[in-house]
Every structure is written in structure tokens, then in C-alpha cells.
Amino acid sequence: MADPEPGNQTSIIGFILLGFGNFHKLQILLFLLFLVIYVVTMAGNTAIVVLVVADQHLHTPMYFFLGNLSCLEACYTSAILPRMLASLLSGDKTISFAGCLIQFDIFGSLISTECCLLSAMSYDRYLAICKPLHYAARMNSGFSLQLAIGSWLSGFAAGTITACWVSQQIYCGPNEIDHFFCDYTPLIKLSCSDTSRMVLVLFFFISCIFVLSPFLLTLTTYMCIISTILRIPSSSGKKKAFSTCSSHLIVVTVFYGTLIIVYMLPDMDALHDLNKVFSIFYTVLTPMVNPLIYSLRNKEVKEALRKGLSKIVTSMSICK
Numbered sequence: 001m002a003d004p005e006p007g008n009q010t011s012i013i014g015f016i017l018l019g020f021g022n023f024h025k026l027q028i029l030l031f032l033l034f035l036v037i038y039v040v041t042m043a044g045n046t047a048i049v050v051l052v053v054a055d056q057h058l059h060t061p062m063y064f065f066l067g068n069l070s071c072l073e074a075c076y077t078s079a080i081l082p083r084m085l086a087s088l089l090s091g092d093k094t095i096s097f098a099g100c101l102i103q104f105d106i107f108g109s110l111i112s113t114e115c116c117l118l119s120a121m122s123y124d125r126y127l128a129i130c131k132p133l134h135y136a137a138r139m140n141s142g143f144s145l146q147l148a149i150g151s152w153l154s155g156f157a158a159g160t161i162t163a164c165w166v167s168q169q170i171y172c173g174p175n176e177i178d179h180f181f182c183d184y185t186p187l188i189k190l191s192c193s194d195t196s197r198m199v200l201v202l203f204f205f206i207s208c209i210f211v212l213s214p215f216l217l218t219l220t221t222y223m224c225i226i227s228t229i230l231r232i233p234s235s236s237g238k239k240k241a242f243s244t245c246s247s248h249l250i251v252v253t254v255f256y257g258t259l260i261i262v263y264m265l266p267d268m269d270a271l272h273d274l275n276k277v278f279s280i281f282y283t284v285l286t287p288m289v290n291p292l293i294y295s296l297r298n299k300e301v302k303e304a305l306r307k308g309l310s311k312i313v314t315s316m317s318i319c320k
Helices: 022-055 061-078 081-090 097-130 133-137 141-167 184-189 198-228 235-263 269-297 299-319
Strands: 002-004 008-012 016-017 095-096
Touching: 002 133, 008 184, 016 081, 016 141, 022 061, 022 141, 022 269, 022 299, 061 081, 061 097, 061 141, 061 235, 095 097, 097 133, 097 141, 097 184, 097 198, 141 184, 184 198, 184 235, 198 235, 235 269
Parallel strands: none
Antiparallel strands: 002 008, 016 095
8 A cells, every 4th residue: 555765654555444344244234324325315405406496486595505505415425425335335445545635625625615605594594584674685696696606616725725735745654544534634643744733724724714603603693593583473483483493503503513523622532433423414414414404394395396296297197
């Protein structure tokens, strides 16, 4: 896995992703579990994207953001799960140096984009519920497009800058990554370079700007939303709105909470194994439940889905 270079150092040309190596007897069970999760995730998020694009009634800022969210979650799940499924099935845990950096770059870019996009979505809901008279003027199609493009561009800029900096480090062995994908902290641990400056800069640049700040903004807007909902005179309307927003808040809190634990808390041995578990929440579970929490519970989406399925059944009947 290494080529000799001048001096006593070696240059890593590949890594070994240990994944869930401690559960050798459960490899097939884990494969089936993650395969089902991947299929459900892709089906749910793809359905949301198709419905948002195809149905004119869903061409609003809220569903535009939801379509973007579903698209990026399908993408970053695909950057991790297929490789992990192949490893669980074949037992081949190796990944090339370039492949590892590409996975890290794609995942880091998309997860940063999601943090920004969730903030934009929370601001959209804040305007709709707390400032309904100003919503149409402030959250027009042009502004929502700017927020979405800004989220994607800033996320990919952050992810690519981080990946380029990580790629410039010296990796001279060992080459075992105790994780199920190429993530920032496990990669940095394998570097033979002095990474203290890079870790400090990236902590403030990535963690504080792209994780903590969006989380605080999102939390603040949802607190304002819930406060406004509690003042709704209709008990049925209050219950429905509170149920929806509380579900959103729970998912957002789990997503950001696990990110903060993994990337912002000190790297301690006591949290080492837990970090791998926490990583499953924002890489695997959140993309699977978000289509249900954010979209498939909505009346408009259900109606669009019903119409779409009806058209498919009608087309199949005509073909027969």
C-alpha cells in the first residue's frame, strides 16, 4: 500500500477503511440493512425531486428548497453507501488515495451545502409563519434561487478548500482509517505533517461558520416560529402547525447535534466509537427520514404523489 521515497518516509497510495470490522459475523446483516436504507433513501428523495419539478402546484420557494435538499441528500448518500455496501459484501476494504480524497471532497461539500440550505429553509418558514404579509415580497423566486445557489457554491467552496488542504499533507503510514468513509478527523490522524495550524484554521472556518452558525440561526428561527404558533387562536390549527414544526426541529437538532459532537468536541478516546455511531445519523438516517418529515406528510405533496401515481397507472392500462 506504499511506495518508498527518499529518506525514511513512505507515501501512502491507498487506505483501508475498517468500517464495522468488529462485527465480522454481522456483515451480511449489515449489508442488507444498509441496502434497504439506501433504496428507501433514494426512492424517497428522488420522488420528492420529480414531484417538485413536475407539479406546477409545488413551484413555490418552500418546495424549491425541499427539492434541493432531497437532491443533495441523494447525492451525498450515494457518495458513501454504495462503497460501504460493496465493502460489506466483498470484504474488500481498500480505497485509493485519490478515491478517498474525492469521497471526502464530495461529502464535505454536500454536507456544508445542507447546513446552509437548512438555514435558508428555516428562514423561509420564519417569513411564512411570522411575517406572512411580507412573505411574497421578500421570498420571491429570484431571492429563493439566490439563496439556493449561494448554499451550493459556498458549500462546495468550503469542501474543496478543505480537501485540497488535506491532500497536501504527508501520509507515510499507517494507512488504516477506523471509519466507514473517508472523513476529516480519521484522515488527519494518519498525517505525518504538523497539522495543528490546519486543524485550528479549519475548526473556525468550517465548524463555526458552516455548522455552529447555521445551527444557531435555524434554532432561533424555529423558536420564533413556535412562539408565533402558540399564539394561534385555533386549537386545531395550532396543533397541526406545531406538530409539523416540532418534527422539523427534531430532525434539524439531531442532524446538527451529531455534527457538533463529531466535528467540534475534542477528539477523545471515550468518544471514538461513539463518533462512528453519530456519523450514521447525519450520513444515513437523516437523508432517509427527511423526505417523510419535510415532504411526504404535506397535503400538497400527497396530492401530487396521488396524481402522479394515477397518471402512471392510466398510462400502463392504455399500453396494455
